[in-house]
Amino acid sequence: MADSPIEQELKAIKTITDxxxxxxxxxxxxALRYAxxxxxxxxxxxxQPSGASRSHGKTDVELHESNTVIPPPQDxxxxxxxxxxxQKQPNSxxxxxxxxxxxxxxxxxxxxxxxxxxxxxxxxxxxQAGFPLPTQTKxxxxxxxxxxxLETAGHGKYKLNSVGHNLVVHNMxxxxxxxxxxxxxxxxxxxxxxxxRKNAT
Numbered sequence: 001m002a003d004s005p006i007e008q009e010l011k012a013i014k015t016i017t018d019x020x021x022x023x024x025x026x027x028x029x030x031a032l033r034y035a036x037x038x039x040x041x042x043x044x045x046x047x048q049p050s051g052a053s054r055s056h057g058k059t060d061v062e063l064h065e066s067n068t069v070i071p072p073p074q075d076x077x078x079x080x081x082x083x084x085x086x087q088k089q090p091n092s093x094x095x096x097x098x099x100x101x102x103x104x105x106x107x108x109x110x111x112x113x114x115x116x117x118x119x120x121x122x123x124x125x126x127x128q129a130g131f132p133l134p135t136q137t138k139x140x141x142x143x144x145x146x147x148x149x150l151e152t153a154g155h156g157k158y159k160l161n162s163v164g165h166n167l168v169v170h171n172m173x174x175x176x177x178x179x180x181x182x183x184x185x186x187x188x189x190x191x192x193x194x195x196x197r198k199n200a201t
Contacts, residue, residue, distance in 0.1 A: 079107045085129035089173035093126075093134045097141060098149040100125045101160040102168040116157040117141065117150070 020028045081103050090096040101117040103125065122140050126133050134140050141158045144150045149164030
């Protein structure tokens with residue numbers, strides 16, 4: 001059974017592509033030009049910007065490619081650390097270190113993104129965020145680990161755990177009155193003890 005016109009065309013495209021693949025751009029253009037002249041076809045002109053001139057021996061294909069602007073891929077999750085710090089408002093170096101670990105794992109640009117955090121990252125991103133550096137930054141990550149927000153990843157590296165993730169996502173920024181219940185509880189306890197002593201007398 002003979003191939004359909006579409007199948008014949010696809011085979012021709014594959015044959016041409018396979019033949020041109022090993023050649024450089026200049027050789028490809030010459031081969032295409034000779035083939036089209038042999039078949040009685042005219043070579044289409046590549047449109048150039050007004051006032052543009054061909055230079056440096058570039059072929060039509062190379063000039064066309066150089067004038068084609070390919071936009072970089074967009075990542076809707078990318079955000080800078082200063083903006084994230086302003087949104088989450090960490091109250092301590094431990095919270096800020098947890099925030100940096102979260103930022104590097106989930107919201108940094110692709111070239112910055114990673115699962116681990118180091119002391120060098122603490123110094124870099126604290127400064128970028130405008131957050132005060134601890135007196136001794138070498139203790140920041142161990143302290144954050146001891147607080148339960150990070151776990152060790154070997155060789156001075158740490159990574160965010162589920163507790164740290166939940167802290168950033170669900171508990172930051174802290175509510176202004178987050179400490180109030182504890183204060184009321186202490187006052188109530190003292191009042192109850194005073195009442196008990198008064199009744200005893």
